[in-house]
Amino acid sequence: MHAAAIVAAAGSGSRLGADRPKALVLLAGRPLVAWAVEGLLVGGVADVVVTVPAIERAAFAAVLPSTVRIVDGGDTRTASVRAGLAALPREADVVLVHDAARPLTPPDVVARVLGALTAGAQAVVPVLPVVDTTILVADDGTIAEAVPRAPLRRVQTPQGFDRGTLAAAYAALPVGTELTDDAAVVRAAGVPVVTVPGDERSAKVTVPHDLTLAELAVTLDGSSGTVAR
Template sequence: MHAVGIVAAAGSGLRLGADLPKALVPLAGRPLVAWSVDALLAGGVAEVVVAVPAEQRAAFETALPGVRLVDGGATRTASVRAALSAAHDLGDAVLVHDAARPLTPPEVVARVLAALDGGARAVVPVLPVVDTTVAVDADGVITGALPREQLRRVQTPQGFDRATLVEAYGRLPAGAELTDDAAVVHSIGVPVRTVAGDERAAKITVAHDLALAEKQVRG
């Protein structure tokens, strides 16, 4: 199986308090996106395509020498579409990863690839929900507890048979924005398998997350 990785890296760094794209924010001296690309390659992906902000393309070329770049869109969905189009000739499997999950262990990538190689058409890494989880009404009043035994936290990279992901995006209505690529595939009725994720694959969203990642890297 020949797999290509797609990294969505066109998001802003506003919630991190940065004046540059989130993917270029440094972690231990290296851009977040460089960590994410390395994780995919170390886990068994053959090549990576990164969707970047068009106006920052030169900066990404400096940060990712030799990596194929494509101009991303105004939304994550648009960026993945663009990268998927650029990767049409690169492999029979696609792993879509967030630049904001820089410390994803290669073992997670390998588990996703193994499930695809075993015949799954869509695979996501997940973690159990350990906190009590409740539903609330419009006023913030608890209406009931959710059975956490059936709940999972979804991570990336999310893996797909390439033809399946292309079909799912082709059938997605114009203007539709789903939360992730697994939701896009699930919308056309394709079962999504799960494999074990990893707490180290936490998403960096705010400055506190970045500080925790710095501590993790520096031991």
């Protein structure tokens, strides 16, 4: 099995209050995207494609290994993943899609996703249980219903796929359709998605508070300069 990964890194840093693309925001002195790419490589991925804002290609090239392929992303996540798929090496038969905004995803999570693909799954996502009480809220703001949380899960990345399966699912997705993640794309094509355990360290960096927590995690882990394990 030859595993490649697409890292979606074309998003802005507006909600993070940053003056640069979110993936280039520093965490413990290194850009978020550098952490994310390292985790994938340590976890067993052979090739990485990073989708970036076209005007920031040089900035990304300056902080990523020379072996990483950098391509222009699109205006949406779906467009960026399509661009990443087109840039994958021919020999890759499985592909992981990862968010640059999940910088501290442990390599063990990557390995679990790859393990499920090796075992024959066509699509795999890492998940975590929902621990808070979860409710449905009516239009007037009152609680309409409490949702049983036992079957609920929080979905993370990297999400892994048989390459042909993911490519076919994207080809079948109507132009202009935007789904929340790649698992939703393959599910729309009728493909079952297997789950594996995720990790709390895979939290997504979206707002300044998230970055503060990630900085604290790096400090407590004692792994500044290397990906969290």
